[in-house]
Amino acid sequence: MPQRAKARNQFWAVAAGGGAAIAALTATLHLMAADYDRLALDREQTVVNNGMQSRAAEVGQQVVPQAVWDDAVVNLDNRFDRAWAHDNVGTYLHVTNGFAFSWVLDARDMPIYGMSDGADAALGDYDRLAGPAARIVSEVRRKEADRSAHRANPGAEPEAAIVANTYDLIGNDLVILSATLVQPDFGSARIKAGRAPIILTGRVVDPAFVESFGQRYMLADAHLHHDDTRLEPDQAHAGITNSADRTVATLDWTPQQPGSRLLGKFLPIVLAIMAGLLAVALVAYRKNHAATKAVVASEARALHIAYHDALTGLGNRRAMDGRLSEAFTAVATGGPGYALYSIDLDNFKELNDISGHAVGDELLKNVARRLRRVAGQQGLCYRMAGDEFALIQFETDPNQIGHRAERTLKILARPYALSIGRFQLTATIGVAFAHAADTDSGEALRKADLALFAAKRDGRGRFALYEPAMDEDLRRRRGLVEALRRDIQAGALSMVYQPQVDRNRSMIGVEALVRWTSTEFGPVSPAVFVPLAEESGLIESLSAFTLSQSFKDSLRWPGLKMAVNISALQLKDPAFADRLLTLAGETGVSPTGIELELTEGVLVDRGQGASARLDALREAGFSIAIDDFGTGYSSLSYLSRFPIGKIKIDRSFVIDMGQSRSADVLVKSIVQLGRSLNMRVIAEGVETSDQWLRLAAVGCNEFQGYLASRPVPAEDIDRLYAGERIQVAGQDPDYAPEHHRVAA
Ligand code: C2E
Ligand code: CA
Ligand code: CA
Numbered sequence: 001m002p003q004r005a006k007a008r009n010q011f012w013a014v015a016a017g018g019g020a021a022i023a024a025l026t027a028t029l030h031l032m033a034a035d036y037d038r039l040a041l042d043r044e045q046t047v048v049n050n051g052m053q054s055r056a057a058e059v060g061q062q063v064v065p066q067a068v069w070d071d072a073v074v075n076l077d078n079r080f081d082r083a084w085a086h087d088n089v090g091t092y093l094h095v096t097n098g099f100a101f102s103w104v105l106d107a108r109d110m111p112i113y114g115m116s117d118g119a120d121a122a123l124g125d126y127d128r129l130a131g132p133a134a135r136i137v138s139e140v141r142r143k144e145a146d147r148s149a150h151r152a153n154p155g156a157e158p159e160a161a162i163v164a165n166t167y168d169l170i171g172n173d174l175v176i177l178s179a180t181l182v183q184p185d186f187g188s189a190r191i192k193a194g195r196a197p198i199i200l201t202g203r204v205v206d207p208a209f210v211e212s213f214g215q216r217y218m219l220a221d222a223h224l225h226h227d228d229t230r231l232e233p234d235q236a237h238a239g240i241t242n243s244a245d246r247t248v249a250t251l252d253w254t255p256q257q258p259g260s261r262l263l264g265k266f267l268p269i270v271l272a273i274m275a276g277l278l279a280v281a282l283v284a285y286r287k288n289h290a291a292t293k294a295v296v297a298s299e300a301r302a303l304h305i306a307y308h309d310a311l312t313g314l315g316n317r318r319a320m321d322g323r324l325s326e327a328f329t330a331v332a333t334g335g336p337g338y339a340l341y342s343i344d345l346d347n348f349k350e351l352n353d354i355s356g357h358a359v360g361d362e363l364l365k366n367v368a369r370r371l372r373r374v375a376g377q378q379g380l381c382y383r384m385a386g387d388e389f390a391l392i393q394f395e396t397d398p399n400q401i402g403h404r405a406e407r408t409l410k411i412l413a414r415p416y417a418l419s420i421g422r423f424q425l426t427a428t429i430g431v432a433f434a435h436a437a438d439t440d441s442g443e444a445l446r447k448a449d450l451a452l453f454a455a456k457r458d459g460r461g462r463f464a465l466y467e468p469a470m471d472e473d474l475r476r477r478r479g480l481v482e483a484l485r486r487d488i489q490a491g492a493l494s495m496v497y498q499p500q501v502d503r504n505r506s507m508i509g510v511e512a513l514v515r516w517t518s519t520e521f522g523p524v525s526p527a528v529f530v531p532l533a534e535e536s537g538l539i540e541s542l543s544a545f546t547l548s549q550s551f552k553d554s555l556r557w558p559g560l561k562m563a564v565n566i567s568a569l570q571l572k573d574p575a576f577a578d579r580l581l582t583l584a585g586e587t588g589v590s591p592t593g594i595e596l597e598l599t600e601g602v603l604v605d606r607g608q609g610a611s612a613r614l615d616a617l618r619e620a621g622f623s624i625a626i627d628d629f630g631t632g633y634s635s636l637s638y639l640s641r642f643p644i645g646k647i648k649i650d651r652s653f654v655i656d657m658g659q660s661r662s663a664d665v666l667v668k669s670i671v672q673l674g675r676s677l678n679m680r681v682i683a684e685g686v687e688t689s690d691q692w693l694r695l696a697a698v699g700c701n702e703f704q705g706y707l708a709s710r711p712v713p714a715e716d717i718d719r720l721y722a723g724e725r726i727q728v729a730g731q732d733p734d735y736a737p738e739h740h741r742v743a744a
Contacts, residue, residue: 010285010289011282011285011286011289014281014282014285015278015282018278018281018282019278021274021278022271022274022275022278025270025274026267026271029263029267029270030263032259033259033260033262033263034259034260035259036258036259036262037255037257037258037259037260040255040256040257040258040259041236041255041257044219044236044253044255044256045236045237045238047217048217048219048236048238048251048253049238051213051216051217052167052213052238052240052251055176055209055213056165056166056167056176056178057163057165059165059176059178059201059203060163060164060165060176060178060180060201061161061163062093062097062099063093063097063099063102063163063178063180063199063201064161064163064180066088066089066092066093066199067161067180067181067182067183067199068159068161068180068182068183068184068185069184069185070184070185070186070187070188070189071084071088071189072088072089072182072197072199073182073183073184073189073190073191073196074189075088076089076104076112076182076197077107077182077191077192077193077196077197078189078190078192080106080112080113082113085104085112085113086113086115086120089102089104089113089115089199090102090113090114090115090120091115091118093201094115094117094118095118097203098203099201099202099203100116100117100173100175100202100203100204101114101115101116101117101121101129101201101202102114102115102199102200102201102202103115103121103126103129103199103200103201104182104197104198104199104200105137105197105198105199105200106197107193107194107195107196107197108195109137109141109198111123111126112197114126128170128171129170129177129200129202132166132168132169132170132177132242132243133177133179133200134243135164135166135243135244136164136165136166136177136178136179136243137164137179137198137200139164139179140162140163140164140179140180140181140198141195141198143162143164143181144162144181144195144196147159147162148194159183159184161180161181161183162180162181162183163178163179163180163181164178164179165177165178165179166242166243167205167240167241167242167248167249168242168243168248169226169242169248169249170202172226173204173205173206174204174205174224174226174240174248174249175202175203175204175205176202176203176205177200177201177202177243178200178201178202178203179198179199179200180198180199180200180201181196181198182196182197182198182199183196205224205249207223210222210223210224210251213251214253219236219253219254220253220254220256221235221252221253221254222251222252222253223251223252223253224249224250224251224252225249225250225252226248226249226250227247227248227249227250228247228250229250230250230252231252232252234254235252235253235254235255236252236253236254236255237250237251237252238250238251306318307319307322309382309383311361311364311365311368311383312364312365312367312368312383313368314368314371314372314381314382314383314389315380315381315382315383316382316383316384317382317384317385319382320382320384320390320392321441321442323380323392324340324392324434324441324442324444324445325440325441327392327394327434327441328434328438328440328441328444329441331434331435331436331438332436332438334436336394337394337395337396337433337434337435338392338393338394338395338396338433338434338444339392339393339394339395339396339401339431339432339433339434340390340391340392340431340432340433340434340444340445340447340448341390341391341392341393341404341405341408341429341430341431341448342384342388342389342390342429342430342431342432342445342448342449342451342452343371343388343389343390343391343408343412343427343428343429343452344387344388344389344427344428344429344452344456345367345387345412345425345426345427346425346426346427346428346460346461347425347426348360348363348364348386348387348425349387351363351423351425355418355420358419359418359419359420362418362419363416363418363423363425364383364387366416366418367387367389367412368381368383368389370411370412370414371389371391371408371412373411374391374404374407374408374411375391375393380392380393390445390448391408396433398465401431401465402463402465405429405431405463405465406463408427408429408463409426409427409429409461409462409463412425412426412427413425413426413427413461426460426461427461428452428455428456428460428461428462428463429452429455429462429463429464430447430448430449430450430451430452430453430454430455430463430464430466431448431451431463431464431465431466432444432445432446432447432448432450432451432465432466433466447466447470447471448466450466450470450471450474451463451464451465451466451467451470452464453470453474454470454473477532479520479521480518480521480524480528480529480532481532481536481538483518483519483520483521484516484518484524484529484532484533484536484538484542485536485538487516487518488538488541488542488545489541491545492516492517492518493514493515493516493542493545493546494514494515494516494549494713495512495513495514495515495546495549495550495553495714496512496513496514496515496711496712496713496714497510497511497512497513497550497553497711497712497713497714497716497717498510498511498513498704498709498710498711498712499704499708499709499712499717499720499737500561500563500682500702500703500704501702501703501704501708501735501737502701502702502703503696503701504738505708505735505736505737505738506737506738506739506740507560507720507721507737507738507739508560508561508702509560509561509562509563509595510557510560510561510562510563510717511563511564511565511597511704511711512546512549512550512553512562512563512564512565513526513565513711514526514530514542514545514546515711516529530542530567534567534568534569539567539569539570540570540573543566543567543570546564546565547564547580547583548583548586548587550562550564551583551584551587551589551594552587552589553714553717554589554593554594555587555588555589556714556717556718556721557717557718557721558593560593560717560721561593561594561595561623562593562594562595563595563596563597563625564594564595564596564597565597565627566596566597566598566602568599568601568602571598571602571610571613571614572609572610574609574613576613577613577616577617577620580617580622581620584620590621591617591620591621591622592621592622592623594622594623595622595623595624595625595645595646596617596622596623596624596625597625597626597627597648598624598625598626598627599626599627599628600626600628600629600631600638603626603638603641603642611641611642614642614643615643618643623645623646624642624643624644624645624646625644625645625646625647625648625682626639626644626646626647626648627648628648628650629647629648629649629650629670630649630650630652630653630666630670631650631652636673639673639677639679640677644677644679645679645680646674646679646680646681646682647670647674647679647680647681647682648682648683648684648704649667649670649671649681649682649683649684649700650684650685651684651685651705653666653667653670653683654667654683654684654685654686654687654691654695654705655685655691657690657691657694657695658690658691658694664694664698667683667694667695667698667700668698668699671698671699671700672699675699680701680702681699681700681701681702682700682702682703682704683695683700683702683703683704683705684704684705685704685705685706686703686704686705686706686707686708687705687706687707687730688707689707689732689734689735691705691707692707692735703735706728706730706731707730707731707732707735708731708732708735708736708737709726709728709731709736709737710728710729710730710731712726712728716728720737720738720739721739722739723738723739723740725738
């Protein structure tokens with residue numbers, strides 16, 4: 001979650017950055033445009049100011065043809081001809097050039113003629129012009145004086161006109177005032193005194209004037225205001241000054257503002273492009289980020305898969321190994337100790353085989369859920385493989401551990417509601433502590449497994465805490481396995497045979513029993529080394545020896561049944577029947593002389609395959625006996641399913657006979673069951689004559705046990721077979737087997 005929030009923040013940071021960049025660019029462009037506008041405005045104002053001056057000069061120049069003219073010198077200076085002035089100054093300038101007024105001033109700058117708006121004016125009217133005109137008149141006079149001072153021969157050739165102009169307010173009108181000196185042109189006229197007359201004119205700056213001015217200088221919406229007024233802030237202004245440098249009017253117009261116009265035109269485009277780029281960048285960022293996130297997520301997923309069990313979601317073996325080595329490093333450096341629980345489900349295989357893997361998976365998930373609860377906060381709960389689980393708990397108090405183990409067993413033993421219905425199982429637990437003295441983290445696991453193994457051997461459904469004796473035991477077992485392997489190869493094992501007799505003590509068969517006396521361990525019971533051979537993969541070579549030896553020996557005693565023990569694991573082998581038949585063929589033994597002793601478990605556990613194999617063997621002539629009958633399973637249905645010829649009542653029932661009435665009853669019903677199924681019944685472990693008599697009393701006709709004879713070497717059976725009597729420890733001579741050779 002915080003990762004995602006961070007990504008979102010980054011996204012907005014990029015977006016904000018882009019936005020800020022666009023805003024900055026926009027602002028910069030605006031500043032540039034404003035700057036440009038200001039420059040342009042300055043230029044416009046300069047142009048307008050210059051334009052107004054040159055317009056005034058142009059207006060002034062219109063008077064020049066009337067003033068620089070010999071006739072004007074003659075009629076205004078040499079003598080004053082009022083009619084001439086009326087025609088050629090007043091009327092002409094008014095009609096031809098549109099002057100509002102015109103005056104003729106004499107050498108003393110006093111008015112001698114005036115016309116205003118096309119009519120002769122009273123000389124007194126000049127008073128209102130005298131002030132505004134004073135400066136331009138005196139400027140003309142100054143230039144006139146300058147010229148006469150610097151020219152040696154005035155009037156010898158045409159002189160340039162002397163004109164001065166200014167703007168000023170006259171009444172309500174803005175007027176261009178022009179003062180023009182009267183002087184000769186190409187003729188011979190001469191000014192009579194030192195100073196010449198001056199023609200003073202006024203041209204009103206009316207709207208038409210302003211408009212034509214605006215057109216000439218390309219000013220939009222040009223218009224005038226009186227005085228120094230800058231009323232419209234978005235307009236450009238040019239002040240118009242009079243000769244005293246006072247602003248008497250203001251020309252306003254709409255400035256061109258080329259910067260703003262440019263900006264208005266291009267900014268939207270620039271903004272659109274920038275926004276587009278930003279959007280593309282953001283989309284790219286998003287995509288890139290999503291891709292990165294996907295990579296990170298898939299890496300996390302791969303990591304999760306690598307360290308988790310897909311079915312239950314618990315940590316897997318690898319995860320546990322990692323955690324263990326961490327915890328062990330801590331322990332080795334004085335950190336907290338921990339206990340490792342190795343947990344195995346007892347009858348999981350059964351469920352898996354009978355109900356299928358889907359149901360098995362269902363159960364495993366349920367178990368995982370319960371174990372998680374047991375694991376508590378630390379949650380260090382793992383699935384190692386199949387139905388094996390493990391817990392790591394940071395506790396070292398044996399009481400606490402015992403308590404937790406018991407609780408775990410109890411929780412796991414509660415019924416499971418599966419899709420096939422209720423199911424119950426037990427579990428077995430082995431626990432070990434990690435010790436600072438351990439060589440590595442794997443040692444705790446090994447010890448826990450050892451404890452688990454011990455607990456299983458003690459009967460499952462329980463827990464065991466590791467003890468050093470278990471290691472001793474393991475070492476011993478390992479030693480035994482190695483010695484057994486060597487001795488099987490070396491042919492150091494041997495067979496003994498125990499006679500089976502009928503009511504008349506007549507020997508009807510023998511049971512082949514393997515013997516092993518190890519140089520290292522002394523005599524070892526087959527009850528110990530046969531299961532060991534099964535666990536360690538030696539059962540095949542072991543049974544290869546026992547079967548071939550007993551088959552061969554059976555040839556010495558024609559007519560005697562040879563009973564051989566077949567372990568559960570042997571029957572699992574699909575090639576077992578073939579192998580047995582091959583052996584019979586090789587040794588020349590008829591299968592009809594061989595009886596296979598199987599335990600009930602073999603028949604109950606393995607359904608179809610075993611049934612077919614047994615049928616094949618039965619077909620071939622082998623007979624089949626159930627060993628240890630009555631100890632294993634409550635179900636008797638297998639009795640009718642398999643081709644069984646004989647049942648062997650287990651020694652435990654025989655021992656109880658005479659001790660409790662129920663034992664006699666039980667044995668009696670077993671005998672009756674066998675009879676009714678058309679099977680023969682033999683009792684094993686018969687040690688006393690009392691047992692013999694009681695067995696005989698309930699209908700048992702065959703006997704095997706120390707009372708008749710212990711298992712003996714083949715040579716002893718030879719002697720018995722030959723009709724001799726042999727003496728064996730524990731034997732009651734009254735029950736000693738005899739062999740009555742049946743005459744062929
Ligand atoms: P099992 O098949 O039930 O064999 C009977 C066991 O009872 C034998 O022990 C035998 O010596 C012993 N026994 C016979 N009569 C008496 C008696 O009156 N009193 C007492 N207390 N014991 C008696 P053993 O020879 O030690 O064999 C133990 C088990 O080892 C056998 O039990 C059998 O399951 C297995 N076994 C022995 N030999 C072989 C073999 O060649 N192949 C296989 N697969 N298993 C064998
Ligand atoms: Ca047996
Ligand atoms: Ca037995």
